[in-house]
Amino acid sequence: MKLYSSVGPNPRVVRMFMAERGIDIETVEVDIMGGENLGDSYKQLNPSAQTPCLVLDDGTAISEITVICQYLDEISEGESLVGSTPEESAETRMWNRRIDVRILEPMSLAFRSAEALALFENRCHVIPQAADDLKATVQENWQWLDGLMAGNSFICGERFTLADIQLFIFADFGNLIGQGIPAECKNLLAWFERVAGRPSFAASVHPSEAG
Known part of the structure; x- marks a missing residue:
């Protein structure tokens, strides 16, 4: 491969x-x-x-x-890192999909339509006039997810999964482009620090x- x-x-x-x-x-x-x-x-x-x-x-x-x-x-x-049972696998895939639609997609499109417009305007469809609304959508969904993380170590409770990896990398990317986890989202910030301490972070x- x-x-x-x-x-x-x-x-x-x-x-x-x-x-x-x-x-x-x-x-x-x-x-x-x-x-x-x-x-x-x-x-x-x-x-x-x-x-x-x-x-x-x-x-x-x-x-x-x-x-x-x-x-x-x-x-x-x-x-x-997906699941050892059909139920665990379904839970992980569900969260991967939620994360993708609610945070990753609007974050990426906002970045391409604003800060990275010069690079992407001739490569894919961009929506400069929607960039601010897309960024607001990301921030709203950080808040939504923060409430659901209360009492959980990871996205799927106590299981560290692909969903954590996917969200973590884009949260780290969001920090670089002004779309990171808001300061008031204490549950997510604590989660971010837990994941950042894993050796795989540096390896990535x-x-x-x-x-």
């Missing part, structure tokens, strides 16, 4: 997941800043022109971060972003 990776929060989710699970895969760097992902060669692997992308030994290409992580989880030995950092 080969993992086509790059800078950015999406590939970092997969790197942190792999570090947690002790998975080592040959990695191919894709220069997304230079537009390598927009070329025909890469788009043959992933028509969405996004990273990461996992290419199996038979040539099958798998994209989307939660799908890649879930696949690696299923084929690897050791404690699952891209070499070009280290230091």
